[in-house]
Amino acid sequence: MKNKTIIFSIIGFVFISFFLRRFFESGLFKTLKPHSEFSKCAKIDVKAAEDLVVDPHTGTVLIASDSQRRQVLHGFFSSDGAIYALPEGSIRPILLQRENFPKFVPFHPHGLDFFQINGEKYVYVVNHRVPDGGETVEVFRWDGASTLYYIETFSDPLLTSINDILIVGEREFYVTNDHWFPRAASYPGSSYDTFSHIRYSIISSPLLHFFEDLFALSIGSVIYCNESNCTNVASGLKYPNGITMNQEGNVIFIAATLGRSLSVYTRDTNTGALQELHTVDLGTGVDNINRDSLGRLWIGCHPQTLRFLQHALDESGNTPAPSQVLVVGPPASILNRQYDNQQIKESDEVYTVQEVHLSLGDDISGSSVAAFHKGRVFIGPVFDDHILVCKAPNY
Numbered sequence: 001m002k003n004k005t006i007i008f009s010i011i012g013f014v015f016i017s018f019f020l021r022r023f024f025e026s027g028l029f030k031t032l033k034p035h036s037e038f039s040k041c042a043k044i045d046v047k048a049a050e051d052l053v054v055d056p057h058t059g060t061v062l063i064a065s066d067s068q069r070r071q072v073l074h075g076f077f078s079s080d081g082a083i084y085a086l087p088e089g090s091i092r093p094i095l096l097q098r099e100n101f102p103k104f105v106p107f108h109p110h111g112l113d114f115f116q117i118n119g120e121k122y123v124y125v126v127n128h129r130v131p132d133g134g135e136t137v138e139v140f141r142w143d144g145a146s147t148l149y150y151i152e153t154f155s156d157p158l159l160t161s162i163n164d165i166l167i168v169g170e171r172e173f174y175v176t177n178d179h180w181f182p183r184a185a186s187y188p189g190s191s192y193d194t195f196s197h198i199r200y201s202i203i204s205s206p207l208l209h210f211f212e213d214l215f216a217l218s219i220g221s222v223i224y225c226n227e228s229n230c231t232n233v234a235s236g237l238k239y240p241n242g243i244t245m246n247q248e249g250n251v252i253f254i255a256a257t258l259g260r261s262l263s264v265y266t267r268d269t270n271t272g273a274l275q276e277l278h279t280v281d282l283g284t285g286v287d288n289i290n291r292d293s294l295g296r297l298w299i300g301c302h303p304q305t306l307r308f309l310q311h312a313l314d315e316s317g318n319t320p321a322p323s324q325v326l327v328v329g330p331p332a333s334i335l336n337r338q339y340d341n342q343q344i345k346e347s348d349e350v351y352t353v354q355e356v357h358l359s360l361g362d363d364i365s366g367s368s369v370a371a372f373h374k375g376r377v378f379i380g381p382v383f384d385d386h387i388l389v390c391k392a393p394n395y
Contacts, residue, residue, distance in 0.1 A: 032303060032322055037356040038377055038390035041363060046084050046093050049380035049387045051111045051164065051288050054373045055121065058144065059088030061371065061378050062123060064109040068382065080107045083125065083148060088373075091389070094146050101138075101150040106130055111164030111242075111288070113173070114142075123148060124173055126162045135159045135182070137175065137225070156230040158223050164288060166243045166252070171227040172272070176240040176254065180219040181208040213239070216258040224272040233274045237263060242288035242369075247295060250341055251277070251334050255286035255299060262286065262297075262328065262351075266341040275341075280351050284324060288369035288380075295335040297328040300369040300379065303358065308366050312383065320361025325370040325379060327354045327395070356392075364388050 048067040055062065066081025084093040101107065110126040121142040129136050136155045140148035154173075161179040168174065212219065222234035222243070234240075238259035245252050245267065252274060254263040261281050265274040285302035292298060301324040302308040311321035329352035357370075357379070364387070369380040372395060379388040 030303060032358060032360060034359050035355075035357075036359070036390075037394060038392050041388050041390040042091060043364075043386040044086065044091055044093060044389055045385065046086075046380075046387050047385045048081075048383055049084075050368050050382050051109075052369050052371055052378055052380045052387070053112060053114045053290060054371050054378070055114055055116075055144075056293065056373070057116060059373050060144075061086040061373075062112060062114055062142075063093065063380065063387065064112045064125065066108050066110070068108075068110075081109045082107075083109060083112065083123065085146070086378075086389075096142070096146055096148045098140070099147055099149045101148075107138075110162065111175075113165050113167045115167040115170075117170055122151075122167070122170075124165050124167050126165050126175065127153075128162075135162045137162070137165060137173065139171075154225055154230075156223075156225065158221075158230045158232060159225075163240070164242050166245060168245065168249060168267075168269075168272075169226075173225055174233070174243055174252065174272075175223050175225070176237075176243050177221045177223060178239050178241055178257070179209055179212050180217070180221070181212050213258065218259070220256070222252075222254060222274065224274075226272065231272070233272060234263075234265060234276070241286065242299065244289045244291045244297065246291070246330065246334050251330075253289055253291075253297060253330075255289050257285050257287060257302070257305075260284055260286065262289075262299075264334075280328070280353075282326060282328070282353060284326070286326070287367070290369065290371040292372045295330060296372075297326075297330065298370040298372050298377070299326045299328060300324075300367040301326055302366060302368075307361075308382075311361070311366050317383065317385075321366040322361055323357070323359050323364050323367035323379065323381070324355065325357040325367065325377070327356050328352070329354075356395075357390075 049063045052063045063084040083096045086093045106129050108128040112125045115122045123140045123142050125138045127136045127138045136153050139151045160182045161177045163176045163178040166174045216238050218236045218238050220237040220240040224233045237256050239257040241257045242255040250267050252265045252267050261279050264277045285305040287300045290298045303322050303324045308321040311319050365384050366382045368382045371378045377390045377392045
């Protein structure tokens with residue numbers, strides 16, 4: 001009897017210690033002191049703008065809008081999402097029309113990226129084609145105004161739980177798989193092989209998806225795709241989320257939400273292969289990343305991930321979640337065009353990290369993305385019904 005008591009005591013201690021650690025890592029015990037380096041913030045009506053990017057040539061902001069709360073709560077989306085464009089200096093977002101996009105194909109955008117070559121503008125969009133279309137990347141040509149012209153769809157068995165996308169060339173990109181266990185409502189389309197269907201039927205489970213988050217399992221991945229195939233180029237990540245690169249394209253930055261860190265890799269520009277360089281501990285739930293013209297990384301963050309979970313589960317939207325924006329300055333070895341991969345690896349320079357905005361959710365709840373362009377900052381949320389556009393004269 002005494003031995004059983006000792007065993008149960010040890011189990012209880014381990015159990016309690018684990019959850020105390022998880023609560024601590026979630027930021028639940030962190031004291032938040034709201035402040036902002038920005039001024040004259042305006043609310044622009046765009047619902048659930050989980051990701052946004054800036055066209056650096058025109059200053060137009062492209063916004064992915066799709067409420068994921070219904071999927072979180074009920075396992076399905078209520079209606080199609082959309083892509084909006086907010087022209088520079090405007091307060092009126094434009095709904096972009098999708099020309100030639102296949103009829104009856106669901107459109108639920110998540111991450112997106114912009115790419116321009118030979119004067120043509122392209123937008124790649126992560127699409128959750130629920131309930132039976134799997135995870136895909138939709139490619140559009142954008143006319144720079146109000147229309148997206150559908151070109152093609154990328155799909156692959158390795159694209160299981162896509163979150164964000166980074167374009168590195170024509171028909172060449174990286175995506176983050178934030179989970180190994182796919183979202184329960186997403187299954188591969190009919191073009192996938194039998195093995196893929198069997199695998200999805202085994203591992204697609206809300207419970208497994210939840211446990212992956214609960215235990216902060218390091219089983220997320222990064223997939224590189226080109227016109228030939230897709231390959232797994234990085235694994236062992238805790239909820240890989242936002243992804244971007246330096247100006248030269250030889251360093252990749254990946255936000256690990258549950259790892260509360262920025263994972264940095266050198267990139268082989270010929271093969272797409274990644275080699276881990278180092279990890280920068282940021283101590284917060286990092287989400288999407290945008291690089292500005294100076295090479296700085298603007299990151300939307302969730303400083304208290306459990307508060308964000310409460311916000312996500314409240315269908316009324318009345319439970320706020322804190323919002324945070326970090327500006328991370330990579331060292332000169334990464335910003336300097338003259339440095340090669342070996343010099344970057346040997347550098348011992350440090351990153352600068354500045355918290356430029358922190359709120360309790362009264363201005364915007366659950367910030368997932370931030371971008372900077374010519375003295376203005378754009379902040380988007382996962383669920384809220386607006387984005388923030390603020391002046392940032394000091395940046």
